[in-house]
Amino acid sequence: MAAAAPSTSRLLHHHQTTTGYKRQQQRLRYSANPSHLALRRHSSCRLSPAGALLPDRVTPFSYGGDDESDDHPREECGLVGIVGDPDAASLCYLGLQKLQHRGEEGAGIVAVGGDGKLKSVTGLGLVADVFGDPSRLASLPGPAAIGHVRYSTAGAAASLRNVQPFLAGYRFGQVAVAHNGNLVNYQALRNKLEARGSIFNTTSDTEVILHLIATSLSRPLLARICDACERLAGAYSLLFLTADKLFAVRDPHGFRPLVLGRRPNGAVAFASETCALDLIDATYEREVEPGEVVMVDRRDMSVSSACLVPRLPRRACVFEHIYFSLPNSVVFSHDVHERRTAFGRALAEESPVPDADVVIPVPDSGFYAALGFSRESGLEFQQGLIRWHYSGRSFIQPTQAIRDLAVKLKLAPVHGVIRGKSVVVVDDSLVRGTTSSKIVRLLREAGAREVHMRIASPPVVGSCLYGIDTPSDGELISNRMDLEGVRQEIGSDSLAFLSLDKLHGIYGAEAGDYCDACFSRKYPVLPTLPEPTSEFEEEE
Ligand SMILES: O=P(O)(O)OC[C@H]1O[C@H](OP(=O)(O)OP(=O)(O)O)[C@H](O)[C@@H]1O
Ligand SMILES: NC(=O)CC[C@H](N)C(=O)O
Ligand code: SF4
Ligand SMILES: [Mg+2]
Secondary structure (H helix, E strand, O other): OOOOOOOHHHHOOEEOOOOOHHHHHHHHEOOOOOOHHHHHHHHHOOOOOOOEEOOOOOOOOOOOOOOHHHOOOOOOEEEEEEEOOOEHHHHHHHHHHHOHHHOOOEEEEEEEOOOOOEEEEEEEOOHHHHOOOHHHHHOOOEOEEEEEEEOOOOOOOOOHHHOOOEEEEEOOEEEEEEEEOOEOOHHHHHHHHHHOOOOOOOOOOOHHHHHHHHHOOOOOHHHHHHHHHOOOOEOOEEEEEOOOEEEEEEOOOOOOOOEEEEOOOOOEEEEOOHHHHHHOOOEEEEEOOOOEEEEEEOOOOEEEEEEOOOOOOOOEEHHHHHHHOOOOOEEOOEEHHHHHHHHHHHHHHHOOOOOOOEEEEOOOOOHHHHHHHHHHHOOEEOOOEEEOOOOOOOOOOOOHHHHHHHHHHHEEEOHHHHOOOEEEEEEOOOOOOHHHHHHHHHHHHOOOOEEEEEEOOOOOOOOOOOOOOOOOHHHOHHHHOOHHHHHHHHOOOEEEEOOHHHHHHHHHHHHHHEEOHHHHOEEOOOOOOOOOOOHHHHHO
């Protein structure tokens, strides 16, 4: 049998403000099922010690295809949640627009109406397309809502069923969930749940969370959420919505971001990045801490907090700073543009090009790294490439000649900046090498005398397991060749990456708080292989 459900008074520690979090967290340290059960579960999750090396041969997941849209790491997912505003769904919609860069495959919003019923609108494609018909947003009135934009990591991309938030009914009412991250023990959990009779509606990893909540024997919902999350391994920033509450959760490693803010009318807002808070006039207050569960009760707008067990070392995704997040966001308590500028400065220190004429960024995300490179080196900064934003991602063309022209549609050189010059081109990252190869070709065609490629992050040698849809290990160019091989492949006169040591140096004492597995292959949590087990039967 499961441990007795803890009483409500042990669970809820209300406070009207969310400041002084660390103090509260010590006070509120809480286990839904304290105990042997939690410990046994975690040992069965096979959480690896922090920094376990994934063997070179192992290709954990296979992502991506080979069309034009898969040339680079795709983003991940974005979350927005609002409680206490009569226009909650519309605010979610705007926030999701701002987070569109985090997911283009599908979007959705679940809102709670005045009658306490949850309603959902989801669709494949961009936020503006899904909610293009105004009646769709109009069908979601009410004071609380959560929204999601998706790039899949598990489960088919083109399946409407996999588009979040997921909305389910169970014996205690309705609950919706939105997830950013990837669960590395999802298949193992799903096998166990299916063996007990659960019927799955999607092929997404996220759905196991709802089943774990429904089958938990703890009370109340906060305890069920803690119970469910403590069985998950991997990356999860989550928003849950019920008739009267919104919960925000981050996994104990804190891989993915999630922040909390407040609107002038007191409404509480959650978002993956602060750029979404800025848009909806919500003031950023703080991060949801790794391992924290924040609960907002819309009836009295009280905010309370609990934390998951066990406590694990912080492992925030460094790639959020390098590439994924928008530069005007604050992520993991750092200004993203400030981090990128520092990466560029460090790169200029480490791998200067003293005789070059000009520094140009690869738009969009290479901008601040190039600015940093220019400031550190004293070389002139110019916009030498113009990014055309209307070409779409899936531009698949029948012949190589037409494909070459299509590349020029997306990125165009500014001839006056390039012609006859020795050019330093700075990009934030190099993954398959496709972007760099194309750019070197374009710049040479535009008359560049020399092209020096500088990458403001280390070579990507490992696929992400934690919510970024990166290509498989075999498709990563730096996995297949050494530095000189990559240089020849992309065709530049020189090539240099920021070293991992230098990257760590920028973070100083905080360096160990970040996941850098795609550069180091030190994976904080290894995938759990599915295996038959009678664990569920033992627990009942
Ligand atoms: O080596 P590759 O496989 O080509 O991938 C790396 C490129 O992909 C990303 O840019 P992306 O075109 O996604 O968009 P952004 O810079 O505009 O955000 C990244 O900034 C690099 O430029
Ligand atoms: N990139 C993500 O965060 C995706 C969330 C979830 N794993 C999905 O595939 O839908
Ligand atoms: S493996 Fe790379 S992209 Fe994935 S969480 Fe770690 S640092 Fe981020
Ligand atoms: Mg780029």
